[in-house]
Amino acid sequence: MITMRLISETLLEAPRRSNPIPNAAGTLAVYTQSTYSFRSQTEKKEIRVVNLSTGRSWCVTENPNARSPQWVSKSDQIIWLEWLESGNTDLMVDDAKGTITEIYKAGTVPGQAFDLKVTGQLPFREDNDNELAFAISGRANPDGSLVNPRQIAESTGHSTGRFYSTLPVRDECSYASELRNSIWYGYLRRGPEAGSRYSISGISNLMIFAGLEGLESPMSPLGGEESSREFEICPFAVVFITRDKEVNNATHTACSCYVQPVERWDQQNRDPIYPARRYRGLGGAISLVTVDKSDENRPIAFISQKRDGHTADKYRIMYIPLALFENVYEIFASADGNGLWDLSPCAISFGNNGTLLIQAEQNGRMMLYHLGLRDFERLRPAALSLVDPWGFGSITHVTPVRSDSSKILITQSSLVETPTWNIFNLAAPTESPKVLSASRPMDLGLSKAQVNSIWFDSSGNRRIHAWVIKPSKFDPQQRYPLAFFIHGGPHSAWNNQWSVQWNLALFAEHGFVIVAPNPAGSSGFGQAFKDSSQYSWGGLPYTDLERCFEYLQQKESLQYIDTARSVAVGIGYGGYMVNWIQGHELGRKFKALVTHDGIFSMTSQLASNRQHFINEIGGPIWETPGVGSGALVAFEIRLGEVLWEQVCMEWLGWSHRDRWRLMSIIRWMVVAMIHDFAVTENWVVFPIIPQVCDIERMKQGGEHWQWSPGTPLYLGVLPRHGAKSTDVKWFHYKNCFPGHTSNAYEDESENLIIDLGLSDKNVFFWWPDAQGNAPESSIHSQLVRFTIDPRSEDLQLGEPRVLQGDNSEFYRIDD
Missing domain, CATH: 3.40.50.1820 (Alpha/Beta hydrolase fold, catalytic domain)
Structure with a gap:
């Protein structure tokens, strides 16, 4: 193995992989990978599959617009989203083992889709893979249809102007929009004949179907790990979390978890037979939801904060033992309301036999625990089992290899180790984890x-x-x-x-x-x-x-x-x-x-x-x-x-x-512009340009800054170390325009020497005086030197010494 040195290029050129998703049999896992090359200035994006036994991996597609791969129920086929230049999205299908001769399209949804989810075993259907349900997320138009970004660009033209009368102005990394995130569901079907291909039905907006217009889910930016964890589907329902619409979301974090039954995934009735059930959690934010798809009761778990508006509050585990069950239980609840566990879980998922896999930060590491949920109402933190086979680094992701297996697939890394995938057997904790060769760390000479x-x-x-x-x-x-x-x-x-x-x-x-x-x-x-x-x-x-x-x-x-x-x-x-x-x-x-x-x-x-x-x-x-x-x-x-x-x-x-x-x-009496400043061993000097600001003028459409012929030049002198605001001295000179500083130092008499450009008139013609007088073309700037006694109580400055009389600016000191 060739050892490379860790530099910016090797860090950024290293493959970036998504978390692996095992198939139902626990033999394969699908993931996305992106790799950037500085030499070609290009990025390569792939959907890949890894064999969990051998560690060998291979590419399924290199289409840069392919994303969000999922397994097609219990099979070895993969389905993913593929964005089109038209702004629509294709659903593409392929066999992970390459037995299908070509990738095919199952259908197109009219808009840009994210976060694909697929489930089988639909109610009132045969238990096979011929009839499946799927869900996607996306932005919703006011009429509830899926947003096509090309149509938005065409309707808005080239304008980027925005006007806001309410908060928030920004949401995460983008400007807030009147368009909301939403969830759509649909139906996948193929014939019973060998070689039949899937096709999709139309899609339905879940919020409209459930009569929950105004709610937004996912809450996080679409297409990331966070948004994907904010909704789930099982054969008979969609489970999602959303901010409470009863409060101002700009200042509140209160969320609820909803379970909306879907009896027929191919129907788009306005009113469902069964209404959505709402679980309010503990009153604060809810960050993720997970469903145990291996249990026919479909237990649900999510993590909730208790204090509304307090993003620093710890998360607690909430458990619904039966989907649509009336009660929700807090794991590790205490009589005083503080909770028995002092750590804050940041991720949870179901393992085999109804156990929970729990990730939490602890003493500078991301730790993993697993917890049996039998007698969940009486559980104590002592029931937690720590999973720490390395004793070093962090576990950043975990998922069961198979629903009926004690083996888990772990993503592990450290400050000096790139992420690796490891298979670990919870039933044999003394055995070392098996690292998959497809994710072996780069040899960067670190230890x-x-x-x-x-x-x-x-x-x-x-x-x-x-x-x-x-x-x-x-x-x-x-x-x-x-x-x-x-x-x-x-x-x-x-x-x-x-x-x-x-x-x-x-x-x-x-x-x-x-x-x-x-x-x-x-x-x-x-x-x-x-x-x-x-x-x-x-x-x-x-x-x-x-x-x-x-x-x-x-x-x-x-x-x-x-x-x-x-x-x-x-x-x-x-x-x-x-x-x-x-x-x-x-x-x-x-x-x-x-x-x-x-x-x-x-x-x-x-x-x-x-x-x-x-x-x-x-x-x-x-x-x-x-x-x-x-x-x-x-x-x-x-x-x-x-x-x-x-x-x-x-x-x-x-x-x-x-x-x-x-x-x-x-407000301070002098509101003016600092264009430059100077620093010596013991002093900081601020030349204040006589450009003043007036709010009333701005309200009437005037400029922010305006030249003030009656305002003197101020030189603020402040001790560099240990000063208080009252220590500043404002030395002043006649009205003039200070340019850039050239030099500043303290002489043998501890006087402060500052050299800068000086003009007797306004230089910034784009900010004239109140009468609109711009500077004359004959304006002249020369290099001058002020000598200041910083201990003096006489703040009137004398005439400066002219060092360079020629018209000049942007001075520098030769080495």
Whole structure:
């Protein structure tokens, strides 16, 4: 085997596989695979089949528009969706073993379909594969028909303008639309003769059939693993989860699970014989539903949160022992309502003999448990059996190999191991898992020895976890720069599993030691720990990060980490935290700070996704005015207090009285533009352009910025370290236009020297003054030097020294 080095190209060119789906016999599994080539700049997409005994795999189709493969009931035939240029979708069929001479089309649905599901053993039908039911998801037009994206593009033309009068403006990764997701069902039939081919009936919108117009399911973006887990079908019903329409979904997470009986999959009657049964769960979000198709009673399980609007709440397992049964039971329920199990299951599925396979984050790993459901009303967490044959890494997916077998098909990975598929026998837990050769990990020269788990003390007698990842060619005699990674969320975690988006081993291979802490608010360490960041995004989490850095500095066994050469990297909430760190003492410990998708303004969040974050900050902005000083919530951080408080048009802060809350908007007398700034060893300088903003002018259709001839040039001077907002000094000069800064330093007399371009008139002709006067063509900008005594109480600036009188801009200092 050729060993490759882990670099960006090898990471991104590695095959990406979906989770495998075994056939009814447990001999084969179907999956999708995509592979990108940097050399050809192309992506190859396939539907493939793997033999679960030999590990050999082969391609069924390379059509890039093929997706969502499923087994045709108990057979070895595969059916999948194939998108057409017309915007419609074909249902294609082939034999996984290649016994059918050619792939054939079973029919076409009029629109773009996702998330195909197939079931057999229909009621009042013979128990064979000749008559089957299927369901798909998609976007619904106002009349309930399946959306054809080509027709939408033709009707909207080239306009991308959108107007919103209600929230949310965005939903996940796309702008919210009046079109809703929905589920359609249909019928597959073939003749009894050998070699007969399937054909489909028309499709029916389930929501219209059930009289449930206005509900949306799936709730997640279509075509992903999440949307596929939000509805299921069995021979006599469709089971789905949806947001409650009685509440505002922009600020609430309450969901219900519905079971809609379908007696005839080939009929489209408006009113079903049996109405849908609704299960409200515990009052909060519901994230997935699963049906035990091997049990004739078709038991149903789903996971539900209890607190509406609290996305950080733990999930609990809900069990319906008989489909359409009136009662739903909480597994591990307790008298106090907190639940007996402190972990939060993130995925569940039925195993053999009515057992549940449960995945949950735990101490920086994704763990797997299985649970027998006999006496389900009296179950305790002690009945859980841990499945951990590796003692390392994470189990990210599991499914039974066959409904009557104790063998399960596991997807396992770690921080240094690409995902592999393994067959493990629950009835023989001492046997090693069998890895399928089709998924063998790439040999990237990585090893488990690179990964260490550390725990350190923090405030309140809390123990905090972190991962340490070293380079593959680690030398304990050397010292390595530190890359300090802060995860998103805040209710997420760094787990010991492979990732393409944020691959910590990749950064380690570039010569860093990676430390990835799981501070307050992280998932997988109990509900109380997860809740501890509420109202305090910059409180306990910051303390934990600070203590982690101190631990790295002091721990003798970690002295190979050179904390004097360190960079902090934050993702999402971690990006927010990097901003927060910059305004605190910890920010002085890093040579560089990197923020990715970090929150910069909480008010702008109102125009983003669903507003579930308001429970994290104590309520809606307009209902929690608060008073007092605190950190600027333009990032909810002190960076704002240090640098921006007296410059930005409006800002929000936290109150420190009884708890962390948002405070009201404050307007500052100088609302103008910062086009550039300068930094010296001890000072930060902000030249303020006399372009002013006026809300009333904007309401009347005026420009955002307008040149103000009566406003002086301001140079804000602020201590670079440990400053408060009151420490800023606003030195001023006559009305003029400051260009880009060229240089800034402190001379021997501790005066502040700043060199920049200066023009006596407005340079931005696109923002004229109130009379519409644009700058003259003879406008002249020259390089000048201001000398400022930052300790002076006289804020009037003297005449600057002209360094370069020629008309010029965009200066640079030659090396």
